[in-house]
Amino acid sequence: MGQNRPNHQPLPFFTASISSLVQLERANGIPLYRQISLGLREAILSGALPEGTRLPPERSLAQELGVNRTTIMNAYNDLSSEGLIEGHVGRGTLVKRSSLQIDDDYFEQATPSWLLGLSASEDALLGPDARFLSEISSMEERQEIISLAQGTPPPDMLPAEVIQSLMANNLANARQSALGYCPMDGLLSLRRGIAARMRQRGVQVDVQNILILSGSTQGLGLIGRFLLTPGDEVVVEVPTYLGAIQMFRALGARIIGIPTDNEGMRVDLLEAILARRQPRFIYTLPTFQNPTGAVMSLARRRRLLQLARRYQVPIVEDDAYGEIYFGDKAPEPLKALDTYGNVLYLSTYSKMLAPGLRVAWLTAPVPMIERLSLYKQTFDLNTNAIGQWIISEMIRRNLLDEHLQLARQCYQQKLALMLEAIETYWPAGGRVHPPTGGMHLWYRLPGDMRARHLLREAVHEQVAFVMGELFHVDGGGHHYLRLSFAAPEEKHITEGIRRIGIAMRRLLARRTPSGEQDSPIERLPIV
Structure with missing residues (x-):
């Protein structure tokens, strides 16, 4: 692993071409920003981009790879959320591999050589956030977290x-x-x-x-x-x-x-x-x-x-x-x-x-x-x-029909409770189209708020949901989230929505001018 450098010693940009590390395939179904973040991630973990390397500015890299600047920004956001890069005022974006707390000697001593071949290329085949389903399932055992992510029957309906x-x-x-x-x-x-x-x-x-x-x-x-x-x-x-x-x-x-x-x-x-x-x-x-x-x-x-x-x-x-x-x-x-x-x-x-x-x-x-x-x-x-x-x-x-009748009543009541809590605790300006069945509520966040940023804030409030972008194959969905109302207890629905509301207002406070009024919530079809 590379050595840490003092903050007062700025490093040069990565001198080779990033395009030599990132091969974009525009027809493979994986969003371009994810292909870029996965390519850079593999380069960081392999040492091709050593710790402390200064990456190109977003605009420069966008020109090099032939994409727009937003695509690079999303790729950098992905790497930042994993702790692989870090932005510094006046110094640019630096590789921060040390945050992973991985010792290269550990791999040399403890990992069989055939395992070392498993890399981000396999993750790319499975698509973005491939481990997310297993992470959702594991939340059920973490009592401190209110999960509005799991689309499963609640314990009392099993x-x-x-x-x-x-x-x-x-x-x-x-x-x-x-x-x-x-x-x-x-x-x-x-x-x-x-x-x-x-x-x-x-x-x-x-x-x-x-x-x-x-x-x-x-x-x-x-x-x-x-x-x-x-x-x-x-x-x-x-x-x-x-x-x-x-x-x-x-x-x-x-x-x-x-x-x-x-x-x-x-x-x-x-x-x-x-x-x-x-x-x-x-x-x-x-x-x-x-x-x-x-x-x-x-x-x-x-x-x-x-x-x-x-x-x-x-x-x-x-x-x-x-x-x-x-x-x-x-x-x-x-x-x-x-x-x-x-x-x-x-x-x-x-x-x-x-x-x-x-x-x-x-x-x-x-x-x-x-x-x-x-x-x-x-x-x-x-x-x-x-x-x-x-x-x-x-x-x-005929026990299945009896069970389904109870389940429908239970989930409809929980949906109503969730919608009421959203009206009470969330800032206005979002859009929602209440479903007439199922287990999920799809919500469009206010303005330009991103679900990925909101989830980072919500984690601090011990509540989880699913980001809309995970359900998209076109790189979209950044402003949407999915809330599942079937699994949590009623008290946890209200409390979970309240906690997300706290996280939402914290995000809005960082960029909304003081005294600006929110527009009313819209119950409209989401397009």
């Missing part, structure tokens, strides 16, 4: 008592189906139950159209491995589910983003893409979309299906939240309108019941189910039998 009763009274007589191996495509009783429920929702399927999965992410992986080769293109909504972005990037896909509004994907912008490109499939969350909560309008659903048929592109419908609705009736799945078999339908019991059961399902044409069933056995043979048996019993005894 059906422990129902499961306990089922197992106490019925497990002994069902030990083979519950505790033994089951068919590769899933427990027959569960597939029958799922098929019957889907027919009630307008989807004409039978057991042979259903494959049971170990979570819907496994379904995305199986579909991706079946349909994609590295370099193929996939169309997604912007913003969209972070886990899907990471999965498609891990499979080497190039991601094309289509903007959304309060009626879902802008299908009017899709045809031009399909006409001149050849994406392998279209990924959409048309019902209570994650993160926006939007529901795709009926007209757009029909148009989307028409385009998919015309250009012979399949659609992957992710419907994790479709049965968590706050009105009198759930929106029909997109699959219910599909008369040509172009929609591959994914759903999961992680949101409806409990993520620990690890049970989801795919509905698709029989030939694809047969192929994916054989392919799935190379990963896990079959989904855990006891989780399948529990859900099958809950469906058969």
Whole structure:
């Protein structure tokens, strides 16, 4: 590691070309600022940019790399948040590798050589903030932090008592189906139950159209491995589910983003893409979309299906939240309108019941189910039998519908509480479009406030949320955040929103002239 230099001894700029360290690929789906920050990060950690090196000014580097100055500013902000660089008045931006507290000798003595090959290039394949999902999950065990980031059922809505009763009274007589191996495509009783429920929702399927999965992410992986080769293109909504972005990037896909509004994907912008490109499939969350909560309008659903048929592109419908609705009736799945078999339908019991059961399902044409069933056995043979048996019993005894009714009431009440707290504790000027189902609230921050900067302040208040930029494949979303209202206790919703409000006002105080009045909060569609 390089030696620290006294502050009164300014260092020269990095004399070589930064473009020799950062190779920009403008069509790979990773925002340019992230490619720049990842390239510089690897150079810093490898020693190519030693500690104390003075980086070029934002304007100079922007000219060298052929990007705008904001892109460089965002890349420098990323590195600064990791403690890898630091700005000094009169001295510029300096590499600050020592903040990592890593001793080079430690790696030489304690790390096998094959591990040293794992670098930021692998992180780039997975995309920005690849570790964020695991960090969200770990927050649940940190009692001091109020997390508004986790889109999961709360502890009191996990059906422990129902499961306990089922197992106490019925497990002994069902030990083979519950505790033994089951068919590769899933427990027959569960597939029958799922098929019957889907027919009630307008989807004409039978057991042979259903494959049971170990979570819907496994379904995305199986579909991706079946349909994609590295370099193929996939169309997604912007913003969209972070886990899907990471999965498609891990499979080497190039991601094309289509903007959304309060009626879902802008299908009017899709045809031009399909006409001149050849994406392998279209990924959409048309019902209570994650993160926006939007529901795709009926007209757009029909148009989307028409385009998919015309250009012979399949659609992957992710419907994790479709049965968590706050009105009198759930929106029909997109699959219910599909008369040509172009929609591959994914759903999961992680949101409806409990993520620990690890049970989801795919509905698709029989030939694809047969192929994916054989392919799935190379990963896990079959989904855990006891989780399948529990859900099958809950469906058969009408316990699932009873549970969902309670969940809908609970989450709708929590949403109302969150909106009330926002009105009370947050400065005006933001925009919100309250969802009619699901678990997430999408919020546009006031003015030019950035969610990344707000999150840094919120950490000091012991509260967490998800930055909007993580759901974007186009480098956008900086002024948005996602709040999940299902998981936290009601008292924590109010307190968490209050703490974020403190952080917001602290940010605004740094740049808002004294006495300036905020404009009222707008409950408008977010575009």
